[in-house]
């Protein structure tokens with residue numbers, strides 16, 4: 001299940017700060033990496049991670065293609081907030097090893113809008129019998145901002161989906177700039193997902209993704225970023 005990569009990254013950041021686990025070390029990271037990425041500021045975190053990740057990606061690109069691809073994946077695996085939102089390279093890895101039909105891509109924005117349709121699609125894909133969901137189950141969000149943790153469900157309608165100045169990030173312009181830098185960073189990856197969908201290999205992304213990441217979103221006539229278009233679906 002994929003979510004708009006910027007909003008997934010932000011959600012993960014807020015959750016990890018609340019759990020106090022942002023600087024937890026992953027086996028995929030260089031020694032000492034995560035401890036340095038320890039801040040409660042999303043703006044600072046984006047700047048720190050993207051600066052390191054872009055340098056890592058540049059070094060990877062200097063290698064022969066197969067090694068470059070492997071090293072590129074490693075650069076993304078350094079960081080579970082931003083790197084894990086780069087979906088295409090990992091999805092393509094699955095598609096190289098499994099027939100397309102065995103890989104179902106669904107989107108969180110579609111789950112929020114039409115939970116029953118998406119749940120039925122997942123049930124059919126994995127071959128489990130249909131469950132009769134009640135309306136409370138269909139309206140529930142788990143591990144949602146404000147009540148993170150898997151034990152508690154909250155109302156989907158109460159979910160707060162936007163990225164706004166808060167905590168140490170009170171500078172609205174700096175928050176918008178961080179969101180914009182991320183959007184540009186993720187765009188090539190998201191555009192490769194659009195191409196896979198155009199080839200009929202995966203489900204089409206929600207229209208809002210095309211508006212944010214499609215090439216038209218980067219033309220000189222595109223509207224500038226505002227808090228409104230930094231709001232999640």
Ligand SMILES: Nc1ncnc2c1ncn2[C@@H]1O[C@H](COP(=O)(O)OS(=O)(=O)O)[C@@H](OP(=O)(O)O)[C@H]1O
Nearest residue numbers: 011012015108111112140141142143144145159161
């Ligand atoms: N049913 C449904 N529909 C849409 N969105 C939902 C749903 N259930 C959970 N959520 C939102 O998912 C976010 C938590 O996802 P994860 O626990 O997978 O995040 S993580 O990547 O493992 O950190 C978390 O996002 P944020 O609230 O923005 O942090 C949840 O609100």
